[in-house]
Amino acid sequence: MKNxxxxxxxxxDISLFTGFIIAFLLDWTGVINHQWLGIAVxxxxxxxxxxxxAWVKNVLQRFAxxxxxxxxxxxxxxxxxxxxxxxxxxxxxxxxWLNLPLRNYLIWFNLHIAFSIETLVVLVIxxxxxxxxxxxxxxxxxxxPALLPSPLLIALPQGQFHxxxxxx
Ligand code: HEM
Ligand code: HEM
Numbered sequence: 001m002k003n004x005x006x007x008x009x010x011x012x013d014i015s016l017f018t019g020f021i022i023a024f025l026l027d028w029t030g031v032i033n034h035q036w037l038g039i040a041v042x043x044x045x046x047x048x049x050x051x052x053x054a055w056v057k058n059v060l061q062r063f064a065x066x067x068x069x070x071x072x073x074x075x076x077x078x079x080x081x082x083x084x085x086x087x088x089x090x091x092x093x094x095x096x097w098l099n100l101p102l103r104n105y106l107i108w109f110n111l112h113i114a115f116s117i118e119t120l121v122v123l124v125i126x127x128x129x130x131x132x133x134x135x136x137x138x139x140x141x142x143x144x145p146a147l148l149p150s151p152l153l154i155a156l157p158q159g160q161f162h163x164x165x166x167x168x
Pocket of ligand 1: 046055
């Protein structure tokens, strides 16, 4: 992955993670902001999944021959997809947007929290699985390679600088 692309993915992943954690702080955000933030995190995760669609296609094609690590990575992502789907459905049912007359509000509320906790646990496992990638991406973010003079310029004696354009 090129450096700029890697940095972009890193910052996007950090935003997703931070948004997800803030969604647990309902007292701080209020219900309306919570709903929009939740939708934004889920929409962001879908975009993130689309970026990795080639990986998913590859894994599905070679499913029978996958290494244990790849299998775990795949099922962790399935666990996340399951959790986010549950959060979205229960969240919408509870939401002030639909304002449904729910007789069993508490059951939906507890289900919403259960899906959130399941997703949090799976997300922590996913972060551990990608720890090496995250570490490398953070290091690359802070230690960009310095712009060195071209070896050609170093090799030439002083005053003999020339470029291919000057020769024409
Ligand atoms: C808060 C949400 C999420 C965070 C913080 C997150 C984080 C990450 C990170 C750090 C990587 C590796 C680096 C990269 O290429 O971006 C990654 C890869 C990936 N993520 Fe996520 N992700 C999230 C949600 C999801 C969801 C919901 C899905 C699918 C349902 C998903 C599917 C994938 C796939 C397929 C890959 C590439 C393959 C692999 O797992 O190695 N991610 N994610
Ligand atoms: C990123 C995903 C989300 C997470 C982690 C999450 C988590 C939570 C948690 C932990 C609570 C209970 C908070 C408390 O009582 O202190 C809650 C409540 C709630 N959430 Fe979510 N949620 C997410 C997305 C959504 C979405 C997308 C919606 C709706 C569109 C939604 C609607 C609600 C509603 C209506 C409540 C109940 C508020 C109340 O009656 O007090 N959530 N959520």
